[in-house]
Amino acid sequence: MVISETRPDIESPIRSKSGNSKLLSISWWFKPLLVNRLGSQKHLYSSTWCALALNGFKINYSKYHHNAMSLSAIAKPILYSYWRSSCSWRVRIAMNLKEIPYDIKPISLIKSGGEQHCNEYREVNPMEQVPALQIDGHTLIESVAIMHYLEETRPQRPLLPQDVHKRAKVREIVEIICSGIQPLQNLIVLIHVGEEKKKEWAQHWITRGFRAVEKALSTSAGKYCVGDEISMADCCLVPQVFNARRFHVDLRPYPIILRIDRELESNPAFRAAHPSNQPDCPPELPNK
């Protein structure tokens, strides 16, 4: 994974190291190469004629180009992320597990009252929250929707089991966390609840949710949340355990949750996605 704090502007000319730019005009004869790069024909079907830049060639769109195919389809995905956001974290884990290279564009949820509320970012994500993912020429929002998209377009290292009942179990645990816990202890909700009450509030909802997660895991867990393969449920569980610790939730009643969290601690994909390894993590934080 390569992390960059700057978003490459894919619509501006890209120059080779020598400073020269070259124009590469291509037509349908170029399709097989693109298909090979993209791993799928889905993004190409309605493109008629275009010019593409790869590795230093100048970018030039034809007037005939329309948006089903764009250069962003072959650009490295950009993840709008905040180091401590558990929803961004889920997607970072999924991207890492599937070994999809991506750049990070940090959006501070704190600075200037929250960069997620500025007009420019509202165009990216009308919910004014992270994550958002620019990939294959599209901007996707909502972490579980993004994980499903990655699963459907990049089937390598699956995040859902083959068995339909195990898939339901994965999605059940995902939904308990992503609908039943995290939205209630989200930063924007805690601001609304107020400084004085926010710790008790967060503890209350995390505790209620973790009771249900622990019960679900008692019949589904193997090495991980559902059996012995890492799934979307694990991508959601680990960031939620981190949040529970932030709010000093007593985790002793949840031995299965704690065991799985420990199991995943040393996994390279999870470690690279951890808040403390993000480019926007403040260096001075003691428990970053």
Add this chain to the structure above:
Amino acid sequence: MVISETRPDIESPIRSKSGNSKLLSISWWFKPLLVNRLGSQKHLYSSTWCALALNGFKINYSKYHHNAMSLSAIAKPILYSYWRSSCSWRVRIAMNLKEIPYDIKPISLIKSGGEQHCNEYREVNPMEQVPALQIDGHTLIESVAIMHYLEETRPQRPLLPQDVHKRAKVREIVEIICSGIQPLQNLIVLIHVGEEKKKEWAQHWITRGFRAVEKALSTSAGKYCVGDEISMADCCLVPQVFNARRFHVDLRPYPIILRIDRELESNPAFRAAHPSNQPDCPPELPNK
């Protein structure tokens, strides 16, 4: 759809109209018939020997039976539902659209402090909320996970588009509603917020979410939320609009949401799933 308020106890003897009971012992020779009834072999693979009752035959499990195959696999699905619960409502719509017959087991979220909190129901759904669905010998919880399960096991009348980007858009709208709006105006949260503040609280989060939904719909909607086919997004939108009206949210800024809601009002699957058409809807309610 046939609605019954009583849950058939599939483990007690079922008698034919004449009062006689007959024992039907079957072994693997019976499998093709069962496969035919189930439409899939998935539920049968680990059953070794059993006795089954169909249409008045006495039920008798063999001691060799284990849980991968159970009578509930061929029983009519049972939906634990509350008439006004928007999460139950989503699943009712999905079941109706796919024309899956089911029985309703009403769980009152009001009576005796909430039947969802009793020990018996906690075994069904450890989150102590509706819906839960008993289907194919399994108990599923969490509405979006249930809709995905139905989609994967009953592909008739799809709730997700074929196109992978449209699928992402459907799931995005689903997640804005199911994680970004509904959990924050859920009954249990409003009780915690308190009688005095609950209306303002619910209005605040619904308004925030609907702004984002309207923006998403501005690029995705056709006749319905995503294009011209009804999807999971529509199953989630309609109950959320109902909730918005309950809390007197000003809906005028959301013309696309209102148009789609109106469009679906007369759809038979949506109409049958409406709170006012549920067996547990109190008859005295003026705006039921």
